[in-house]
Amino acid sequence: AQTVTQSQPEMSVQEAETVTLSCTYDTSESDYYLFWYKQPPSRQMILVIRQEAYKQQNATENRFSVNFQKAAKSFSLKISDSQLGDAAMYFCIWGANTPLVFGKGTRLSVIA
Amino acid sequence: EAGVAQSPRYKIIEKRQSVAFWCNPISGHATLYWYQQILGQGPKLLIQFQNNGVVDDSQLPKDRFSAERLKGVDSTLKIQPAKLEDSAVYLCASSSGLVFSYEQYFGPGTRLTVT
Known part of the structure; x- marks a missing residue:
């Protein structure tokens, strides 16, 4: 069975600084997707970034980028120029079909 | 466009009740x-x-949980009877695509407390 591990239950970052959230996964599949979703306090969960496993190029979305290491089964999220609005629970998610496999999440605090 | 709507936002019930x-x-x-x-x-x-068809319900505790999506639009999830361990946030999400890789749009959730 697939598993997703987020080893950092909580992290904090100063506003305008850079932070990296870690995620590792275990799978025997060769073709799959990886996602980072964020869940702000009392607000809807939204997609941050998506990576197709067959693509070697790391995905980027504005201030968000990933470091995808397929051989190491690692998928970290880097947030540059952190903003107060980035404070949320971040979930790393693996998917090759339904159901998606969620990590337990990393709670990110942003300090002004 | 309007997002995914869920109701109620909060619910407190006693064990063995329905919701x-x-x-x-x-x-x-x-x-x-x-x-x-x-x-x-x-x-x-x-x-x-x-x-309005079920694709995957392998993790649904069918002895107490049921769900339907009549006419392929809105949906209801029911728990009968509720147990203490059912206390959780129940999230609804939707996507335009037929496969898992499409972005899922989440609702605000319903926070259920079973006492």
């Missing part, structure tokens, strides 16, 4: 998901609908 949650997905989204998110954990899929 129902309602979800209205984004207009035109064929796929609808119900997740259970227990405090401190990531969401777990309970059931996935494609239009």
Whole structure:
């Protein structure tokens, strides 16, 4: 069975600084997707970034980028120029079909 | 466009009582998901609908949970009878695509407390 591990239950970052959230996964599949979703306090969960496993190029979305290491089964999220609005629970998610496999999440605090 | 709507937002019931949650997905989204998110954990899929048909309900405790999506639009999730361990946030999500790789749009969730 697939598993997703987020080893950092909580992290904090100063506003305008850079932070990296870690995620590792275990799978025997060769073709799959990886996602980072964020869940702000009392607000809807939204997609941050998506990576197709067959693509070697790391995905980027504005201030968000990933470091995808397929051989190491690692998928970290880097947030540059952190903003107060980035404070949320971040979930790393693996998917090759339904159901998606969620990590337990990393709670990110942003300090002004 | 309007987002995924869920009601109620909060519900407190006693064990062995029944409860129902309602979800209205984004207009035109064929796929609808119900997740259970227990405090401190990531969401777990309970059931996935494609239009009004069930795609995956392998993790739905069918002895007490039921769900339907009549006419392929809004959906209801019911728990009868509720247990203490059902205390969680129940999330509804929808997507336009037929496969898992499409972005899922989540509703605000219903926080259920069973006492």
